[in-house]
Amino acid sequence: MITVLCGGVGGVKLVDGLAAVLADPSTLTVIVNTADDWEYLGLSISPDVDTVLYTLAGLAGDERGWGIDGDTWTALEMLKRYRLPTWFRLGDRDLATHLARTQWLREGRRPTEVTAALASALGVVPRVLPMTDARVATFVSTPAGRLPFQEYFVRRGARDPVTGVEFEGIEHARPSPEVLDAIRSSAVIIIAPSNPVVSIGPILALQGMRDALSASAALRMAVTPLIGGTAVKGPTVEMLRGLGMRADSAAVAARYGRFIDVFVLDIRDRALRDTVAAAGPPAQPPAVECADTLMTDPAGRRRLARALIDIAARHGIEVAATTA
Amino acid sequence: MITVLCGGVGGVKLVDGLAAVLADPSTLTVIVNTADDWEYLGLSISPDVDTVLYTLAGLAGDERGWGIDGDTWTALEMLKRYRLPTWFRLGDRDLATHLARTQWLREGRRPTEVTAALASALGVVPRVLPMTDARVATFVSTPAGRLPFQEYFVRRGARDPVTGVEFEGIEHARPSPEVLDAIRSSAVIIIAPSNPVVSIGPILALQGMRDALSASAALRMAVTPLIGGTAVKGPTVEMLRGLGMRADSAAVAARYGRFIDVFVLDIRDRALRDTVAAAGPPAQPPAVECADTLMTDPAGRRRLARALIDIAARHGIEVAATTA
Numbered sequence: 001m002i003t004v005l006c007g008g009v010g011g012v013k014l015v016d017g018l019a020a021v022l023a024d025p026s027t028l029t030v031i032v033n034t035a036d037d038w039e040y041l042g043l044s045i046s047p048d049v050d051t052v053l054y055t056l057a058g059l060a061g062d063e064r065g066w067g068i069d070g071d072t073w074t075a076l077e078m079l080k081r082y083r084l085p086t087w088f089r090l091g092d093r094d095l096a097t098h099l100a101r102t103q104w105l106r107e108g109r110r111p112t113e114v115t116a117a118l119a120s121a122l123g124v125v126p127r128v129l130p131m132t133d134a135r136v137a138t139f140v141s142t143p144a145g146r147l148p149f150q151e152y153f154v155r156r157g158a159r160d161p162v163t164g165v166e167f168e169g170i171e172h173a174r175p176s177p178e179v180l181d182a183i184r185s186s187a188v189i190i191i192a193p194s195n196p197v198v199s200i201g202p203i204l205a206l207q208g209m210r211d212a213l214s215a216s217a218a219l220r221m222a223v224t225p226l227i228g229g230t231a232v233k234g235p236t237v238e239m240l241r242g243l244g245m246r247a248d249s250a251a252v253a254a255r256y257g258r259f260i261d262v263f264v265l266d267i268r269d270r271a272l273r274d275t276v277a278a279a280g281p282p283a284q285p286p287a288v289e290c291a292d293t294l295m296t297d298p299a300g301r302r303r304l305a306r307a308l309i310d311i312a313a314r315h316g317i318e319v320a321a322t323t324a
Numbered sequence: 325m326i327t328v329l330c331g332g333v334g335g336v337k338l339v340d341g342l343a344a345v346l347a348d349p350s351t352l353t354v355i356v357n358t359a360d361d362w363e364y365l366g367l368s369i370s371p372d373v374d375t376v377l378y379t380l381a382g383l384a385g386d387e388r389g390w391g392i393d394g395d396t397w398t399a400l401e402m403l404k405r406y407r408l409p410t411w412f413r414l415g416d417r418d419l420a421t422h423l424a425r426t427q428w429l430r431e432g433r434r435p436t437e438v439t440a441a442l443a444s445a446l447g448v449v450p451r452v453l454p455m456t457d458a459r460v461a462t463f464v465s466t467p468a469g470r471l472p473f474q475e476y477f478v479r480r481g482a483r484d485p486v487t488g489v490e491f492e493g494i495e496h497a498r499p500s501p502e503v504l505d506a507i508r509s510s511a512v513i514i515i516a517p518s519n520p521v522v523s524i525g526p527i528l529a530l531q532g533m534r535d536a537l538s539a540s541a542a543l544r545m546a547v548t549p550l551i552g553g554t555a556v557k558g559p560t561v562e563m564l565r566g567l568g569m570r571a572d573s574a575a576v577a578a579r580y581g582r583f584i585d586v587f588v589l590d591i592r593d594r595a596l597r598d599t600v601a602a603a604g605p606p607a608q609p610p611a612v613e614c615a616d617t618l619m620t621d622p623a624g625r626r627r628l629a630r631a632l633i634d635i636a637a638r639h640g641i642e643v644a645a646t647t648a
Contacts, residue, residue: 071398072416074395075423078416092396092419095416096399096401096406097406099365099408102366121405121406
């Protein structure tokens with residue numbers, strides 16, 4: 001069993017690569033951030049979960065990072081005519097996902113069950129788990145005020161300096177039983193190259209999650225979301241800096257601290273090996289490994305997935321992969 | 325001011341004709357049945373109101389009687405993939421209407437206000453009023469059980485014999501202030517050729533509606549929904565028979581009783597003139613007029629509208645129409 005903790009965009013590329021190279025993709029579990037879930041036009045929208053589902057179902061475009069490739073905008077054009085806000089771009093097929101989720105939640109199913117039903121209908125083989133069944137909502141503090149995450153991220157294009165991040169509801173949110181079970185029974189846990197603040201941050205901040213990770217016998221790896229001090233996509237660097245942190249792999253390794261055994265640095269940053277190791281907890285510094293973490297195409301996703309499987313093997317955990 | 329009471333399909337053709345021939349279409353008010361409103365996938369759907377709006381906006385197909393002409397089914401195909409019921413055919417553009425209505429109702433606006441906002445966005449000039457702001461729901465009793473109206477009408481194709489009709493909530497439902505005002509201030513009130521049981525029935529059954537109609541100084545006309553003992557479309561005849569009524573114009577005239585001054589019979593049924601007059605209340609028998617009520621095309625809609633304007637003139641009410 002391999003379990004990946006991830007948000008949208010960046011992390012999901014690695015998930016996609018793993019699903020492609022694992023001999024049995026059903027041994028893959030993905031724990032997905034849901035702190036940027038929100039309600040829009042009465043629809044329960046779970047952007048990161050949907051990105052994971054669409055990607056694993058082969059429905060996502062390679063680079064846009066959200067929605068369904070080739071989706072149409074017929075309903076959206078009509079919503080525009082009704083002068084409803086349309087900055088959150090709901091495609092017609094995507095809309096059906098939100099209608100289904102909203103309907104099933106209204107019927108009393110847990111987000112975990114709803115996600116499983118969506119995944120099954122889309123033919124997704126790996127197990128996709130929302131990080132919690134509780135409601136958590138990310139807000140960011142900016143000079144323009146305190147903004148719900150999607151307002152900051154989508155509507156305003158992630159251009160506001162972020163001076164604070166809050167996960168509303170996190171103090172009452174526990175990982176779902178399915179998430180705890182996956183953490184407990186995994187041989188390898190991978191923190192994906194997602195935004196460490198707003199994607200991985202909420203997952204690690206769930207009540208009991210750090211204890212579960214500490215107690216896990218798995219090999220725990222984290223993949224850097226930064227290459228040469230910049231993020232491939234998204235506001236990771238600006239966000240880390242705004243929160244008063246250094247924006248480099250060492251700061252990310254320090255952030256994950258004692259929850260990781262291995263930190264995977266990008267090969268272009270191999271000179272930072274010692275700095276990163278030193279950033280970990282003194283009593284338990286992470287092993288630092290290097291890999292090409294830039295996933296510019298499906299081959300790049302698979303290449304990184306194979307590299308992680310090789311790293312796991314070097315640390316004594318054998319994972320069955322397809323032959324390249 | 326002309327006010328029309330109507331349901332979907334049949335009645336809306338007359339509304340369309342009137343909007344086309346009135347010199348000033350803004351003097352037209354349409355009071356629309358909302359007892360077949362329902363909630364589907366969490367969306368507040370108002371089928372008759374939408375049919376009126378789409379028709380007056382020039383968006384409806386000529387003959388289908390629901391939805392938007394040329395609408396696409398992209399979301400619906402995806403809903404099918406999620407194995408959600410798709411017998412209620414939601415087009416992509418139509419879906420936006422339901423999302424807008426649902427959103428605005430959730431914000432606390434009255435159905436009357438929501439309808440006005442939709443009408444304004446669609447460029448509809450006549451005033452479209454839901455019959456009430458209260459919730460009324462039609463159920464029909466059939467050998468297959470007691471069915472919500474849309475289950476009977478759409479899902480099961482109106483094929484079940486109907487042995488009873490209930491309007492749930494009608495005992496607490498009053499016409500909106502706007503509806504009462506329209507009734508009070510109209511010179512002509514027309515009961516459209518809609519199903520007298522499930523379309524006109526709920527409007528007349530609203531608390532205070534009969535009093536308002538009785539007190540109105542308007543010329544009150546009803547147009548037969550039946551020609552030669554059959555309905556142009558829909559289960560009117562089967563429904564009247566199932567409820568133990570005769571299925572002819574005389575029975576309809578009797579049903580509208582003292583709320584009408586003029587009953588407009590189809591010209592093909594002119595032999596029934598005396599029977600229809602005799603079916604009215606003895607103290608106040610309706611004047612019976614004949615017109616071609618078959619509206620097979622837009623010209624037919626306009627022709628009937630002009631005929632009603634002529635009939636009103638013969639009864640002393642002048643309505644300004646465009647020249648043919």
